[in-house]
């Protein structure tokens with residue numbers, strides 16, 4: 001496991017981008033639960049971390065596609081997936097597995 005951030009760096013309802021294996025990883029804090037996704041929007045690669053974050057979804061600011069945090073896919077088409085990363089949170093440090 002590799003430490004990628006501390007939970008204190010990501011406010012609730014906020015996000016942070018870290019690099020892992022030369023890939024931008026978006027970390028979202030959704031009511032205290034950390035979700036790690038490929039930061040590149042499946043549509044045209046815009047930053048999902050810069051999107052409009054709600055409790056259940058993030059909406060990409062470029063063309064307003066919306067993605068569901070629980071299912072890691074588009075809310076309009078579940079075949080459009082977001083790559084997710086397995087993480088662990090230990091004593092407020094976030095590790096990517």
Ligand code: FES
Pocket residue numbers: 041042043044045046060061062063064065
């Ligand atoms: S790049 Fe995200 S909706 Fe188009």
